Amino acid sequence: RINGQRLWNSLMELAQIGATDKGGVKRLTLTDLDRQGRDLVVGWAREAGMSITVDKIGNVFMRRPGRDDSLPPVMTGSHIDTQPTGGKFDGNYGVLAGIEVVRTLNDRNIVTEAPIEVAFWTNEEGSRFVPVMMGSGVFCGAFSLETAYAAQDVEGKTVREELERIGYLGSEEPGRHPIGAYFEAHIEQGPVLEDADKVIGVVPAVMGLSWYDCTVSGMEAHAGPTPMGLRRDALQVATGIMQEVVAIANRYPPYGRGTVGMVQVFPNSRNVIPGQVKFSIDLRNVNDELLNTMHEEMLAFVDKTQRDTGLGIAIERVSYYPPCPFHPDCVNAVRAATEKLGYSTMDVVSGAGHDAIYTARVAPSGMIFVPCKDGISHNEIEDAQPGHLEAGCNVLLHAMLVRAGV
Amino acid sequence: RINGQRLWNSLMELAQIGATDKGGVKRLTLTDLDRQGRDLVVGWAREAGMSITVDKIGNVFMRRPGRDDSLPPVMTGSHIDTQPTGGKFDGNYGVLAGIEVVRTLNDRNIVTEAPIEVAFWTNEEGSRFVPVMMGSGVFCGAFSLETAYAAQDVEGKTVREELERIGYLGSEEPGRHPIGAYFEAHIEQGPVLEDADKVIGVVPAVMGLSWYDCTVSGMEAHAGPTPMGLRRDALQVATGIMQEVVAIANRYPPYGRGTVGMVQVFPNSRNVIPGQVKFSIDLRNVNDELLNTMHEEMLAFVDKTQRDTGLGIAIERVSYYPPCPFHPDCVNAVRAATEKLGYSTMDVVSGAGHDAIYTARVAPSGMIFVPCKDGISHNEIEDAQPGHLEAGCNVLLHAMLVRAGV
Ligand SMILES: NC(=O)NCCC(=O)O
Ligand SMILES: NC(=O)NCCC(=O)O
Numbered sequence: 001r002i003n004g005q006r007l008w009n010s011l012m013e014l015a016q017i018g019a020t021d022k023g024g025v026k027r028l029t030l031t032d033l034d035r036q037g038r039d040l041v042v043g044w045a046r047e048a049g050m051s052i053t054v055d056k057i058g059n060v061f062m063r064r065p066g067r068d069d070s071l072p073p074v075m076t077g078s079h080i081d082t083q084p085t086g087g088k089f090d091g092n093y094g095v096l097a098g099i100e101v102v103r104t105l106n107d108r109n110i111v112t113e114a115p116i117e118v119a120f121w122t123n124e125e126g127s128r129f130v131p132v133m134m135g136s137g138v139f140c141g142a143f144s145l146e147t148a149y150a151a152q153d154v155e156g157k158t159v160r161e162e163l164e165r166i167g168y169l170g171s172e173e174p175g176r177h178p179i180g181a182y183f184e185a186h187i188e189q190g191p192v193l194e195d196a197d198k199v200i201g202v203v204p205a206v207m208g209l210s211w212y213d214c215t216v217s218g219m220e221a222h223a224g225p226t227p228m229g230l231r232r233d234a235l236q237v238a239t240g241i242m243q244e245v246v247a248i249a250n251r252y253p254p255y256g257r258g259t260v261g262m263v264q265v266f267p268n269s270r271n272v273i274p275g276q277v278k279f280s281i282d283l284r285n286v287n288d289e290l291l292n293t294m295h296e297e298m299l300a301f302v303d304k305t306q307r308d309t310g311l312g313i314a315i316e317r318v319s320y321y322p323p324c325p326f327h328p329d330c331v332n333a334v335r336a337a338t339e340k341l342g343y344s345t346m347d348v349v350s351g352a353g354h355d356a357i358y359t360a361r362v363a364p365s366g367m368i369f370v371p372c373k374d375g376i377s378h379n380e381i382e383d384a385q386p387g388h389l390e391a392g393c394n395v396l397l398h399a400m401l402v403r404a405g406v
Numbered sequence: 407r408i409n410g411q412r413l414w415n416s417l418m419e420l421a422q423i424g425a426t427d428k429g430g431v432k433r434l435t436l437t438d439l440d441r442q443g444r445d446l447v448v449g450w451a452r453e454a455g456m457s458i459t460v461d462k463i464g465n466v467f468m469r470r471p472g473r474d475d476s477l478p479p480v481m482t483g484s485h486i487d488t489q490p491t492g493g494k495f496d497g498n499y500g501v502l503a504g505i506e507v508v509r510t511l512n513d514r515n516i517v518t519e520a521p522i523e524v525a526f527w528t529n530e531e532g533s534r535f536v537p538v539m540m541g542s543g544v545f546c547g548a549f550s551l552e553t554a555y556a557a558q559d560v561e562g563k564t565v566r567e568e569l570e571r572i573g574y575l576g577s578e579e580p581g582r583h584p585i586g587a588y589f590e591a592h593i594e595q596g597p598v599l600e601d602a603d604k605v606i607g608v609v610p611a612v613m614g615l616s617w618y619d620c621t622v623s624g625m626e627a628h629a630g631p632t633p634m635g636l637r638r639d640a641l642q643v644a645t646g647i648m649q650e651v652v653a654i655a656n657r658y659p660p661y662g663r664g665t666v667g668m669v670q671v672f673p674n675s676r677n678v679i680p681g682q683v684k685f686s687i688d689l690r691n692v693n694d695e696l697l698n699t700m701h702e703e704m705l706a707f708v709d710k711t712q713r714d715t716g717l718g719i720a721i722e723r724v725s726y727y728p729p730c731p732f733h734p735d736c737v738n739a740v741r742a743a744t745e746k747l748g749y750s751t752m753d754v755v756s757g758a759g760h761d762a763i764y765t766a767r768v769a770p771s772g773m774i775f776v777p778c779k780d781g782i783s784h785n786e787i788e789d790a791q792p793g794h795l796e797a798g799c800n801v802l803l804h805a806m807l808v809r810a811g812v
Contacts (some may be wrong), residue, residue, distance in 0.1 A: 192629075220784075
């Protein structure tokens with residue numbers, strides 16, 4: 001069993017770096033604060049006797065040798081970057097649970113057959129640089145190192161120059177690092193476990209996701225003197241599409257999701273009919289066929305709206321990844337560990353993307369979910385119970401031991 | 407007949423002050439640029455032999471004496487402040503048309519019975535300081551001098567300190583200035599005249615207006631892991647209300663107007679279900695009873711939405727003025743002048759508020775509209791034809807002469 005208090009203390013210490021007034025964390029990827037966070041975690045790993053490798057996209061691998069060090073490591077990990085208004089647990093938990101697993105093995109002088117590694121992946125959140133899950137995405141070849149290097153933040157700084165600046169531009173070729181199996185512990189980021197009063201979520205799969213940028217172009221005009229019939233009100237047309245996004249998701253329960261999260265109205269003045277509205281669309285489903293049906297219905301609706309209204313509507317898919325079923329061996333290892341430890345459990349399909357969907361392309365992968373308060377994440381009030389975090393870490397320990405061999 | 411070329415030249419000269427790259431004007435009220443604009447216009451008035459009075463809210467009255475100087479003056483005017491992305495004609499035209507009327511009278515050595523005055527009112531636009539139509543509003547007692555003085559811009563500067571700083575904090579008590587009749591020439595700011603191919607709009611009335619701030623409060627949550635049924639999506643609820651704003655206006659043709667111009671979504675992130683949405687509502691009608699019906703329908707819909715969804719919805723009326731029918735004598739003077747001069751004409755209800763709705767509370771008032779290109783104003787591409795501006799100014803001259811007596 002791991003040391004729950006030590007895990008909690010490390011989580012709270014890391015959360016100091018970039019701590020916000022409201023109890024959250026703002027530690028955007030590749031900032032000075034991210035460097036401080038990385039240095040702290042790497043320091044803990046060294047104290048635990050681990051060796052460090054950094055690859056060219058700044059992914060960090062912290063290694064505890066195995067009896068047979070030629071075996072591919074059993075890896076765990078996640079990310080330590082946060083959203084602008086992020087919490088203490090998203091990502092950070094998975095990394096520090098890995099550190100806690102190693103500390104526990106050290107305490108008990110347990111030598112595993114295969115090496116154990118703890119990784120943190122660069123820029124999982126995608127808040128400062130797109131695409132999201134950048135480090136693990138480059139690692140598994142979902143997109144190229146050059147694409148990732150060229151990504152710019154709003155100030156025009158690139159990923160490559162920021163990696164260099166904070167001292168985490170490593171030399172290892174991404175993807176060259178072997179992985180025997182990968183486990184990721186994470187807060188659920190949804191309300192399902194809490195609702196069902198379960199401690200451990202076994203994650204059979206992650207939903208696929210389609211992201212779009214949509215722009216409706218009408219004609220900016222004065223709100224008073226322009227008769228209703230002569231308007232080309234971009235917002236009125238955009239809100240129709242926004243409502244359809246939700247309607248489409250509701251047609252495909254239980255795993256259809258449809259969200260408009262971001263809206264910009266131009267010129268955004270009280271007495272000016274909006275001339276242009278830009279907004280994002282996020283569609284998800286765990287079934288790729290249904291996700292594709294939702295995609296087609298979305299495009300058909302936009303098409304029809306364009307014909308019916310005569311306004312210009314541009315819609316562009318900006319991200320897509322298919323649903324990711326996890327490897328039965330890893331899923332079963334998590335389920336078996338949970339049952340052995342006697343925790344209440346259920347299967348929870350992940351609605352959020354995680355680095356594990358990319359590791360799953362190159363190695364057997366699986367995830368462990370623990371509840372978070374009110375299902376809330378990407379929010380400064382994100383919270384989780386120490387007992388749940390401890391339980392998830394115990395499951396991680398035992399699942400990893402099964403794969404690594406003692 | 408006035409001198410159209412001279413009028414046009416003055417408009418273009420004033421438009422240099424605060425000229426934007428895109429051919430518009432950015433000359434926000436009580437800024438250094440506003441001072442330069444005021445100084446230029448006051449200089450022209452002095453050259454034309456006029457005397458200047460400034461009141462405590464910075465309204466400027468430029469006077470040409472009459473034969474009987476004890477008679478209340480026949481006044482014309484408008485404003486010279488602009489929107490942040492404003493044009494060359496909105497407001498400026500009405501003031502410079504007044505100057506051109508005086509120059510024409512000077513050219514012909516015409517002495518009017520009553521004095522002629524040209525006014526420009528402080529902060530008509532309301533972009534930097536609310537409320538809109540501030541100078542004329544204080545003048546007619548719609549709100550107090552103290553309220554106006556205390557208004558702050560985004561940097562916290564007050565109207566009073568900015569008036570003092572630019573040297574336009576006058577000593578006359580607002581409202582003490584007598585007005586015999588008031589005429590305001592203005593671009594239509596709508597597409598009606600252009601659509602009907604008419605040169606002069608006779609303005610029987612200005613629509614009443616109700617402005618609201620609406621805030622929908624739901625629960626911010628992750629777009630992926632949160633099942634549709636467990637969401638409290640503030641945007642989904644807000645878009646329903648936004649669509650109803652337009653639906654309400656469409657139920658009351660031809661003078662119902664409903665616009666949502668301003669929207670802010672929190673936290674405005676692609677994969678976060680919006681926790682809060684703030685937006686503006688602008689309802690107008692020329693019939694106060696119908697405007698009130700629209701108001702009631704709006705509130706009832708918000709109420710029902712709140713009950714149906716369980717989300718918090720706050721709606722607050724932030725501005726209201728009733729429809730303003732203009733004085734028959736002034737409307738008829740404009741109509742008669744237009745017919746005498748032989749311009750094509752139609753009645754156009756003003757959808758936009760103007761300083762004339764406030765002068766109408768203290769003196770017989772009327773307005774003259776001329777077409778603007780594509781009905782567009784509050785936009786740097788705002789445009790108007792020299793021939794139309796000349797025609798409107800001729801109508802202004804003749805309407806004022808009828809009221810002032812020669
Ligand atoms: N775990 C997580 O928040 N990933 C970001 C990508 C997503 O929206 O699923
Ligand atoms: N004329 C004008 O644009 N007034 C501003 C107030 C309104 O929106 O009607």
